[in-house]
Amino acid sequence: MEYAPSAAQRPAGTSGDAGRDVLLHARGIVKRYGRRRVLDGVDLAVRSGEVAAVVGSNGAGKSTLLKICAGLVRPDKGRVTVAGRLGYCPQDAGxxxxxxxxxxxxxxxxxxxxxxxxxxxxxxxxxxxxxxxxxxxxxxxxxxxxxxxxxxxxxxxxxxPEVLLLDEPYQGFDRGSYVDFWQNVWRWREEGRAVVVVTHLLHQLDQVDHVLDLTPATRGARR
The missing domain is CATH 1.10.8 (Helicase, Ruva Protein; domain 3)
Structure with a gap:
């Protein structure tokens, strides 16, 4: 499921797609591990000055999608294009x-x-x-x-980097650090970067520009 907030829901500083370049574009991403298909035709496009959240149940392929976008894992099908430099923060401290x-x-x-x-x-x-x-x-x-x-x-x-991929980057943060992290996300958006955050904390979703839900029961539906 992928959706974008209405104009009334958009955070300050966002004003639609006009004049903003797509910095990250994942198209038709398919990834299997053995007989299990983790990602099945996933699409994600993030423009300059946008924040996208990737959500979903455990095992839905959230981290796999970010690794594919970062060039660390090869998809079975599909293509990822990135405009500019890319920064990647893994879920586990590397x-x-x-x-x-x-x-x-x-x-x-x-x-x-x-x-x-x-x-x-x-x-x-x-x-x-x-x-x-x-x-x-x-x-x-x-x-x-x-x-x-x-x-x-x-x-x-x-x-x-022009594109930031952040895989549940706030693990172990206290409340103050969590707030500081999101303040940095808003700063990066204002600077014109494209930011993708894998998150399970759904109360932040009304403050992002796009949400991609990889939960199998909802995958592919749009609203």
Whole structure:
């Protein structure tokens, strides 16, 4: 099920599709694992300055769809096109235990052709938006689960990507950090990025531009 809020429901700063480019377009995505078809002809288009939520029951293929959009998993059928740089935050913290967060900033920044000072500055700036003062010497393995996930969110946005794919990125967040996270989502939308968030917290759905429901009983229906 995919739907978009009415004009009255759209969050401030959104004004329809006119003049905004599609930055992420997944068309006819099919993925099977053995005899089980996880995704069956899924479509998703997200424009500049839009936030899309992906919801669904456990095993509905939410994480698989994001991995396909990120280029980490190959679909059996279908095509994904991305305009610009892409940032991906996995559901499970994929950080390296024996590096500090600031060493992560340097490493990931180098992959995006950022200088070491720029990557470190940008990483600490993004961390501050999540109310996380980054210690210089603390190793990733010694971070709490919520702080490790904050590190993942920071790394996904480090190189200012045009497309952000966030797979339940707030795991382990307290209430304040959860609010800070969504404030960042609204900021990214205002900056013209395309943001996709896998979520099971349905009370946020009236604040996004599109919802894609992968629950098998509703998949393919529109309203």
């Amino acid at each position: 950080v390296m235990d024996f590096l500090t967060p600031r060493e992560h900033f340097t490493l990931f920044g180098a992959g995006a052709a950022m200088s070491r000072p720029d990557a470190d500055r940008r990483g600490r700036e993004l961390a501050a938006r999540l109310d996380w003062p980054v210690a210089r010497t603390t190793l990733a393995k010694d971070l709490s689960g919520g702080t490790r996930q904050k590190l993942n969110v920071v790394l996904s946005a480090l190189a200012d």
